[in-house]
Amino acid sequence: MMQVSKRPWYQGAVSFWLKDVGSASYFIAATITSFLCLIATGIEELITLMIMFATICMYSAIAWQSIKMQATEWQSLVVGYREHVMFQGKVFIVFSNLISILSIIIAGNINLLATLTLANLIGLVIWFLNRSFSHLFTSVCYFSYFVATLVCVLIEQLPVWLIPVNIIAYIAIALLHNNFSSAYVWRPDSLSNYRNGLQSGWSPIPSGFLSDYGSSINKGLFPLSYFVGSGLSQYLILLTLLCTIGVVINLFYNITEHVIFVLTLCLFAIVTLSLWGKIQKQNSWELLFTLPIYNSSFSAKVALSNSVLKLAILVASLCFITASALSLANPTFLIFNILSYSLACSAGVLLSFAIGNVCKNINLLSFFMCISFGLNMGLANYMFDHGNDISELIIMATYTLAMAAINRFTVRYL
Incomplete structure (x- = not known):
C-alpha cells in the first residue's frame, strides 16, 4: 500500500472533475450556471432557477465521484484518495455558494437565500444517499431536479423562515448520517451501475x-x-x-x-x-x-x-x-x-x-x-x-x- 504523501489540494482536479465524462457533465454545468447567476441578478425568476440548478449540479458531481469510489478500489489502493477527492468537492461547493451569495447581494433579495439553503439541502440528500447506494442515483437526481423546478416555477419567492429550517436539517443530517449505512464502501453491483449510467446518461426511464x-x-x-x-x-x-x-x-x-x-x-x-x-x-x-x-x-x-x-x-x-x-x-x-x-x-x-x-x-x-x-x-x-x-x-x-x-x-x- 502506498504511503501518505503531502500533495496540494488541487492536484488531480482536472482528471477527477473534467476528464471523467460523468462528473464533467455536472461539474461544467454547475460552474457555468454559477457565473451566469451574476449576470441574471435583475431577472428574479431566472436567477432563482439558476441558483437552484447550479448548486444541485455541483452536489451531483460529488455524488458521481462517490459512486465511482464504490465501483473501483482506488480508495483502498491509494492512501488518502477519498479524502483528497472529497476535499476538492467541498471546496467547489463552497466556491459555488460564495458566487451565489454574491449574486444574491447584488440582486438585493434575501428570499433568494432561502432558495440557496433549500438547494444545498436537496444537494446534500443527493450526495449522502448516493455515497452509500449507487443504484439510487437516477431516481434521486431526477426526482430532486423535478422538485426543484416545481418549487422555482410555482413559488415566486420562498419565505425567509425557511432559512433556519434548512440549517437545522443540515445539522440533523450531519449528526445522523453515520447511523444509516457505511459510506464509500465497495459493492459488487456498483460497477455495473456506474457503467450502465455512464453509457445511458443515467436515463430515468x-x-x-x-x-x-x-x-x-x-x-x-x-x-x-x-x-x-x-x-x-x-x-x-x-x-x-x-x-x-x-x-x-x-x-x-x-x-x-x-x-x-x-x-x-x-x-x-x-x-x-x-x-x-x-x-x-x-x-x-x-x-x-x-x-x-x-x-x-x-x-x-x-x-x-x-x-x-x-x-x-x-x-x-x-x-x-x-x-x-x-x-x-x-x-x-x-x-x-x-x-x-x-x-x-x-x-x-x-x-x-x-x-x-x-x-x-x-x-x-x-x-x-x-x-x-x-x-x-x-x-x-x-x-x-x-x-x-x-x-x-x-x-x-x-x-x-x-x-x-x-x-x-x-x-x-x-
Whole structure:
C-alpha cells in the first residue's frame, strides 16, 4: 500500500472533475450556471432557477465521484484518495455558494437565500444517499431536479423562515448520517451501475418501459434511434403524456406559462440525454456503414441529419399543438406567439445536434451544451411571451432554416 504523501489540494482536479465524462457533465454545468447567476441578478425568476440548478449540479458531481469510489478500489489502493477527492468537492461547493451569495447581494433579495439553503439541502440528500447506494442515483437526481423546478416555477419567492429550517436539517443530517449505512464502501453491483449510467446518461426511464409502443417512432427516426436507443421513443411518448396532463389541468386552473416552461425544460433535457447516448456510441459507425441501405459513410451521415430534421419537425408539431390547446384557456396569446415558440424549440433541437456533430470531446460538448441549453430555453420562452409580431415570426423561420442547413453541413464532421 502506498504511503501518505503531502500533495496540494488541487492536484488531480482536472482528471477527477473534467476528464471523467460523468462528473464533467455536472461539474461544467454547475460552474457555468454559477457565473451566469451574476449576470441574471435583475431577472428574479431566472436567477432563482439558476441558483437552484447550479448548486444541485455541483452536489451531483460529488455524488458521481462517490459512486465511482464504490465501483473501483482506488480508495483502498491509494492512501488518502477519498479524502483528497472529497476535499476538492467541498471546496467547489463552497466556491459555488460564495458566487451565489454574491449574486444574491447584488440582486438585493434575501428570499433568494432561502432558495440557496433549500438547494444545498436537496444537494446534500443527493450526495449522502448516493455515497452509500449507487443504484439510487437516477431516481434521486431526477426526482430532486423535478422538485426543484416545481418549487422555482410555482413559488415566486420562498419565505425567509425557511432559512433556519434548512440549517437545522443540515445539522440533523450531519449528526445522523453515520447511523444509516457505511459510506464509500465497495459493492459488487456498483460497477455495473456506474457503467450502465455512464453509457445511458443515467436515463430515468427503465429500458422496457413503453417499449412496445415506440417501435414505429424508432423506425421513423432511424438512424438517430440507432445511437440513442429505445429511450428516444420513450422520451417522446412521456413528453406527449406530460403535455396532455398539462393541457387538461389548464382547463381548470390557468397554468399556461408553467406548462410551457416545463415543456421547454423537459424538451431540451431530452435532447441533452439523446446527445449523451449518441456520443457514447460514436464508435459504432462501422456497424451502421455495413448495412446495405447505405452506399457510403456519407450517405449514412446524411440519413442521420434527415432523422434529426424529422425529430425537429415532431418537436415543432408537439409544441404547436400543446401551445394551441393551452391558449384556449388563455386567449391573450396570438397565433404568432405559438408559431414563434414552436419554431424556436425546433431550431434549438437542430442547434444542439449541430453542436454534437462538431464536438468530439465530451468536455467541450458539455460546455457548449450548457450554453445552448440556456439560450434555447430563454429564446423559446421569450418568443412565447413576446413573439406576437409577424416580423419576429419571419426571423424565427429564417433562424430555423439556418439551423437545419447547419445541421446538414456539420454531419460531415461526424
